[in-house]
Amino acid sequence: MSRFFNSMRDGVGFDLILVGAALLFLLVLAGLPLVYNVLMSFQQVDMFTLGSLFRPWAGFDNYVAVVQQPEFWLVTKNTLIFVFASMAGQFVLGFALAVFFAQNFPGAATIRGLFLVSWVMPGLVVGAIWSWILAGDFGVLNTILKALGLIDGTIFWKSDPAYSIWAVVIANIWLGLAFNMLLLSVGLAAIPRDLYEAAELDGANAFQRFWTITLPMMRSTIGAVLSLGLIGTLQQFDLFPAITEGGPANTSTVAGYWSWQMSFQLYDFAKGATISVMMFLLVLFASIIYVRSTRHEVRG
Amino acid sequence: MTRPYIPWLLLALALVLAAFYLFPLYWMYVTSLKSGSEIFANPPTFWPVAPDPSVYSSVWTRRTMQTFLGNSVFIASGVTAITVILGTGCAYVLARYRSVWVDIGLFLILMLQVLPASVMITPLFVGFNQIGLLNFPREAVILAAAAKSMPFFVVLVRATFMSVPRELEEAALVDGNSRVGAFFSIVLPLARNGILVCAILTFMSSFGEYIYSKSIIQDSSLQPASVGLSGFLGPNSTDWNAIMAYSAIYVTPILAVFVLLQRRIVSGLTSGALK
Amino acid sequence: MKLKHLGLMAGVALGAMGMAAPAMAQVTLKIWSIDGNDRVGIADTYSKEFDEANEDIVVEYRAIPFDDLVNETLRAFATGNAPDIVSFDNPDFALFSSRGAMLDITDRVAASEIIKPENYFEGPLNSVSWDGKLFGIPKYTDTIGVFYNKDLFAKAGITEPPKTWAEFTEYAEKLTDPANNVYGATFSARAGEEGTFQFLPIIQMSGGGYDNVNTEGAAAVLDLWKKMVDNGWASKDVLSLGQWDSTGTFNSGNAAMAISGPWEIDRMVEDAKFDWGVALLPTIEEGGDRSSALGGFDWGIMSTTKHPDEAFRALEYFAAQDGRIFEEFGNIPARSDIELPVTGVALKDAALVVFQEQLQYAQPRGPHPEWQKISKAIYDAMQAALTGQMSSKDALDQAQATIKGILG
Numbered sequence: 001m002s003r004f005f006n007s008m009r010d011g012v013g014f015d016l017i018l019v020g021a022a023l024l025f026l027l028v029l030a031g032l033p034l035v036y037n038v039l040m041s042f043q044q045v046d047m048f049t050l051g052s053l054f055r056p057w058a059g060f061d062n063y064v065a066v067v068q069q070p071e072f073w074l075v076t077k078n079t080l081i082f083v084f085a086s087m088a089g090q091f092v093l094g095f096a097l098a099v100f101f102a103q104n105f106p107g108a109a110t111i112r113g114l115f116l117v118s119w120v121m122p123g124l125v126v127g128a129i130w131s132w133i134l135a136g137d138f139g140v141l142n143t144i145l146k147a148l149g150l151i152d153g154t155i156f157w158k159s160d161p162a163y164s165i166w167a168v169v170i171a172n173i174w175l176g177l178a179f180n181m182l183l184l185s186v187g188l189a190a191i192p193r194d195l196y197e198a199a200e201l202d203g204a205n206a207f208q209r210f211w212t213i214t215l216p217m218m219r220s221t222i223g224a225v226l227s228l229g230l231i232g233t234l235q236q237f238d239l240f241p242a243i244t245e246g247g248p249a250n251t252s253t254v255a256g257y258w259s260w261q262m263s264f265q266l267y268d269f270a271k272g273a274t275i276s277v278m279m280f281l282l283v284l285f286a287s288i289i290y291v292r293s294t295r296h297e298v299r300g
Numbered sequence: 301m302t303r304p305y306i307p308w309l310l311l312a313l314a315l316v317l318a319a320f321y322l323f324p325l326y327w328m329y330v331t332s333l334k335s336g337s338e339i340f341a342n343p344p345t346f347w348p349v350a351p352d353p354s355v356y357s358s359v360w361t362r363r364t365m366q367t368f369l370g371n372s373v374f375i376a377s378g379v380t381a382i383t384v385i386l387g388t389g390c391a392y393v394l395a396r397y398r399s400v401w402v403d404i405g406l407f408l409i410l411m412l413q414v415l416p417a418s419v420m421i422t423p424l425f426v427g428f429n430q431i432g433l434l435n436f437p438r439e440a441v442i443l444a445a446a447a448k449s450m451p452f453f454v455v456l457v458r459a460t461f462m463s464v465p466r467e468l469e470e471a472a473l474v475d476g477n478s479r480v481g482a483f484f485s486i487v488l489p490l491a492r493n494g495i496l497v498c499a500i501l502t503f504m505s506s507f508g509e510y511i512y513s514k515s516i517i518q519d520s521s522l523q524p525a526s527v528g529l530s531g532f533l534g535p536n537s538t539d540w541n542a543i544m545a546y547s548a549i550y551v552t553p554i555l556a557v558f559v560l561l562q563r564r565i566v567s568g569l570t571s572g573a574l575k
Numbered sequence: 576m577k578l579k580h581l582g583l584m585a586g587v588a589l590g591a592m593g594m595a596a597p598a599m600a601q602v603t604l605k606i607w608s609i610d611g612n613d614r615v616g617i618a619d620t621y622s623k624e625f626d627e628a629n630e631d632i633v634v635e636y637r638a639i640p641f642d643d644l645v646n647e648t649l650r651a652f653a654t655g656n657a658p659d660i661v662s663f664d665n666p667d668f669a670l671f672s673s674r675g676a677m678l679d680i681t682d683r684v685a686a687s688e689i690i691k692p693e694n695y696f697e698g699p700l701n702s703v704s705w706d707g708k709l710f711g712i713p714k715y716t717d718t719i720g721v722f723y724n725k726d727l728f729a730k731a732g733i734t735e736p737p738k739t740w741a742e743f744t745e746y747a748e749k750l751t752d753p754a755n756n757v758y759g760a761t762f763s764a765r766a767g768e769e770g771t772f773q774f775l776p777i778i779q780m781s782g783g784g785y786d787n788v789n790t791e792g793a794a795a796v797l798d799l800w801k802k803m804v805d806n807g808w809a810s811k812d813v814l815s816l817g818q819w820d821s822t823g824t825f826n827s828g829n830a831a832m833a834i835s836g837p838w839e840i841d842r843m844v845e846d847a848k849f850d851w852g853v854a855l856l857p858t859i860e861e862g863g864d865r866s867s868a869l870g871g872f873d874w875g876i877m878s879t880t881k882h883p884d885e886a887f888r889a890l891e892y893f894a895a896q897d898g899r900i901f902e903e904f905g906n907i908p909a910r911s912d913i914e915l916p917v918t919g920v921a922l923k924d925a926a927l928v929v930f931q932e933q934l935q936y937a938q939p940r941g942p943h944p945e946w947q948k949i950s951k952a953i954y955d956a957m958q959a960a961l962t963g964q965m966s967s968k969d970a971l972d973q974a975q976a977t978i979k980g981i982l983g
Contacts, residue, residue, distance in 0.1 A: 023409070025382075029446075030412035030420070036422075037420075037423065047670075051426050105307035106308070111315065122510065122529075136812040138829075159812045159815045160811060228455060231413050238510065248961070268948070341827055341829075515643075520638065
């Protein structure tokens with residue numbers, strides 16, 4: 001018995017308690033709901049059985065029905081565009097800004113701080129603001145682009161099927177930039193300065209230094225940023241109802257929003273759960289990337 | 301070095317980029333000062349013709365923003381407390397070992413993030429109802445939202461712990477400290493900055509918590525500011541200058557705190573604990 | 576003597592307790608509605624009044640945003656936390672009444688002195704009926720028509736508002752003035768209930784209905800709408816603007832005609848700096864069948880209530896106040912026995928007369944328990960056609976196939 005307490009105070013037991021408490025908390029508050037959703041995707045659900053676990057079994061009917069929806073492939077395509085374009089934009093711009101602000105110039109740290117405001121902005125507010133900026137006739141983005149001579153006519157960001165998904169992507173890049181830049185800055189700062197100095201002495205130019213030192217040293221950070229970015233992007237919800245509502249004609253509906261729409265606008269809870277379980281696969285993929293990336297970590 | 305003007309060029313570029321990036325915020329403030337019809341003017345005006353700040357006081361009182369913001373602070377504080385208490389230890393352990401179990405732990409934590417809050421709310425509501433937590437709606441929201449913010453916190457704080465030299469902890473153990481003692485007297489103080497910064501970021505992002513609050517908290521005197529804002533956004537009741545004024549009142553305090561603290565936040569995260 | 580006193584006092588005390596008893600046994604009624612979120616509305620006002628007027632009843636009123644009302648109620652119903660009284664948008668009502676979630680009040684209404692079904696307009700009454708039984712009462716009603724800018728009409732040399740959709744399109748072209756940022760027309764073809772709300776009347780006036788959407792007339796009008804959007808006579812943003820925002824562009828002078836309803840009047844009187852009028856929704860051919868959308872909310876009692884008698888008393892109280900709703904809240908009562916007062920604001924009174932006429936042609940959406948899916952099929956088709964992804968005919972055919980699947 002005393003060995004048990006000793007281990008809690010002074011051994012593996014201590015570690016287990018620390019991890020266990022957090023995991024237990026997550027399992028109850030995130031794990032159980034996950035199970036509920038998976039279960040629901042195999043059941044017939046209506047308003048009377050929403051509160052219970054045992055419902056008529058439906059097998060894979062819900063899955064078949066979801067795939068047979070006329071908008072299924074459109075939504076899949078939109079989801080891929082949204083996820084990859086958002087992540088690419090956030091990551092590339094975030095990386096560029098992180099590298100830029102890692103340079104030594106007056107006010108670098110202060111101005112970099114300003115770029116983090118989108119982190120603390122509630123998604124609902126960001127959606128409302130961007131919806132306003134992107135509006136076709138009275139939107140200020142068009143006015144600016146026209147003044148700069150970049151476009152001739154008005155671009156109907158929210159109403160043109162060719163642009164609607166990009167409207168949400170733009171807002172989402174803005175929203176996620178802070179997070180990407182912050183994490184990448186942390187990674188950059190962790191690279192020892194002397195590595196660069198040595199490379200410079202060896203005559204490596206800036207590009208070579210970036211390629212041979214920065215990127216390899218940042219591997220774990222990049223893995224974390226990308227996988228967390230993927231999860232964050234798939235979970236992005238607030239922007240859709242605020243900006244396009246998935247329209248026009250579903251051209252900006254992505255899986256997360258579609259799932260919500262099924263459950264909470266069309267009241268087809270089983271199909272909503274089914275779509276969310278399908279998204280699960282994508283996140284599974286992201287988690288594997290992340291966990292693998294941590295293998296390359298170096299402890300300082 | 302040889303070209304002293306380069307830093308100033310970079311500064312100028314940085315300012316241009318920042319102005320570009322912060323434009324949406326500017327637009328929020330400007331729109332809030334416009335009249336109902338000027339908002340719909342085409343082309344839009346970049347500065348309100350007749351700025352009307354009275355919308356701020358009317359929104360503040362008519363919308364009982366004091367109560368809403370108080371609730372937001374309450375919820376964000378609770379979420380931060382739970383996240384920090386449970387997440388710090390977890391991050392520490394996951395940073396300390398390098399084994400397949402750590403992989404599994406990290407994997408689990410990320411997997412539990414899979415479902416968007418909008419999908420999680422129905423089962424959570426059902427579960428909270430079963431155990432009677434719906435009678436304490438703000439506390440219920442705190443629990444649900446903490447589960448949502450925990451994974452990001454763990455990942456970030458884990459990185460901080462990685463930067464604490466292992467040798468220091470081992471030296472403390474050799475000196476006769478217990479694991480608990482070494483954790484609290486050596487490791488935690490060294491990682492303090494990083495943890496503090498992550499706590500602030502958690503606080504700020506849960507200040508905007510919306511989906512759980514809107515479903516779980518029915519009594520409007522207990523709802524946070526995000527739910528109050530959504531009350532505006534129904535069809536046929538959109539009133540953009542008031543929405544923007546509300547948004548401005550909502551985010552300005554966090555922005556102000558953020559701008560004041562940002563140097564520390566950034567350096568706390570970027571410099572690690574010791575470097 | 577003393578004893579007598581004691582007895583008296585005991586009697587008084589008992590009496591007092593007897594008096595106190597009903598007050599102690601207070602009944603709590605939970606009422607949910609969208610009113611009171613951003614401005615004072617019908618439900619919050621009357622709930623408070625009813626609460627104050629009745630010692631034995633405590634009303635707990637909760638305002639819920641429009642988009643969340645049905646969800647919140649579904650979830651609460653499934654977990655046994657349902658409110659006693661709830662007010663739904665009329666097409667959402669059947670989702671609940673068809674599944675036995677609403678209390679059958681047919682008999683109570685038959686016995687009521689205050690609520691008389693024959694006083695209500697047919698459309699609104701249909702929305703609260705299911706299977707020949709009555710599950711609620713209409714709260715108010717509204718519809719849509721055409722607002723037009725008389726100054727711009729005069730400038731373009733047009734004297735009368737459009738009578739047919741072809742005329743509407745023709746005028747939209749004439750009224751469009753890109754130099755001054757004026758579109759000929761604006762409407763809401765949004766991906767949501769508002770889109771269906773504005774387009775379904777066209778299907779109906781072409782002889783169709785929600786169960787028969789692929790009529791030739793509807794496809795022809797949809798082609799006209801597309802023509803307006805393609806040529807810039809209407810903004811492309813009609814695909815994402817709600818009615819309130821869309822009409823906002825009319826008020827600021829950026830659109831010469833707007834399709835919307837009486838809820839716009841008060842703001843228009845204040846904001847519009849030009850002379851305007853309201854006309855009935857155009858028809859497909861001159862003198863053709865008329866139709867318009869039927870909007871408005873309904874009251875109902877949920878079947879899980881523990882206090883049906885008190886809840887019905889509340890409904891009776893609400894119905895008794897119908898005469899006040901136009902004056903105080905700008906909503907039109909769904910009743911034929913109420914004479915609307917003249918407000919003295921000329922534009923407002925003139926607009927109201929037109930909307931009252933329009934209401935005679937208003938047809939309900941549904942009622943159908945899966946209305947939301949039917950509605951999505953309709954607005955998806957409308958959007959697919961307007962964005963050129965499908966021809967109007969094909970889009971409506973696809974919607975028809977989807978709807979057929981839903982209706983079974």
